[in-house]
Amino acid sequence: GIQVEQSPPDLILQEGANSTLRCNFSDSVNNLQWFHQNPWGQLINLFYIPSGTKQNGRLSATTVATERYSLLYISSSQTTDSGVYFCAGTQGGSEKLVFGKGTKLTVNP
Amino acid sequence: KAGVTQTPRYLIKTRGQQVTLSCSPISGHRSVSWYQQTPGQGLQFLFEYFSETQRNKGNFPGRFSGRQFSNSRSEMNVSTLELGDSALYLCASGRDRGYNEQFFGPGTRLTVL
Numbered sequence: 001g002i003q004v005e006q007s008p009p010d011l012i013l014q015e016g017a018n019s020t021l022r023c024n025f026s027d028s029v030n031n032l033q034w035f036h037q038n039p040w041g042q043l044i045n046l047f048y049i050p051s052g053t054k055q056n057g058r059l060s061a062t063t064v065a066t067e068r069y070s071l072l073y074i075s076s077s078q079t080t081d082s083g084v085y086f087c088a089g090t091q092g093g094s095e096k097l098v099f100g101k102g103t104k105l106t107v108n109p
Numbered sequence: 110k111a112g113v114t115q116t117p118r119y120l121i122k123t124r125g126q127q128v129t130l131s132c133s134p135i136s137g138h139r140s141v142s143w144y145q146q147t148p149g150q151g152l153q154f155l156f157e158y159f160s161e162t163q164r165n166k167g168n169f170p171g172r173f174s175g176r177q178f179s180n181s182r183s184e185m186n187v188s189t190l191e192l193g194d195s196a197l198y199l200c201a202s203g204r205d206r207g208y209n210e211q212f213f214g215p216g217t218r219l220t221v222l
Contacts, residue, residue, distance in 0.1 A: 031208060045212060
């Protein structure tokens, strides 16, 4: 099966800083998604981005499917951005999402 | 539109007992998948259901089982609970199968004593 590698595993920022999170896939994937896990454990959808670039407020994401990677950009970070960010993708016609180990982001005031 | 709902939200059981967790997908969604999250193993796929049929199964022992009903609601059951089954169980809802965005419920946190 596919392997998903996320980097960096941990990131500590001061409020207002920008950051880039990366997700590499060992093989082609479909339905690439980025999630933010809130303190209660729920996975919150950030982007559904099989390819191309999308923006939502201070967040944006880019997926280069041919090179099997995706990037999540967070600009002007806020303390509420803290948490774990996951990327995940599927293969073939399956709904099985394969997740990376996540990036734990801490934004200090 | 209501999101994915999971019940119960918290559960405490003892070793050897069995447990049933429930997931109601977003209205109109027909796909439900289940995941287990533990600090050591991360997010691991359990099962995928579509149109009341299990389409895919993860690498978990037979103590873990599930089903999907005609209204797309799904249940998963864990029998003969072990301490290692303590985890956050998440379900995901998808409109169709294969090429769509999935949405997660709030999870059920299971503690096995």
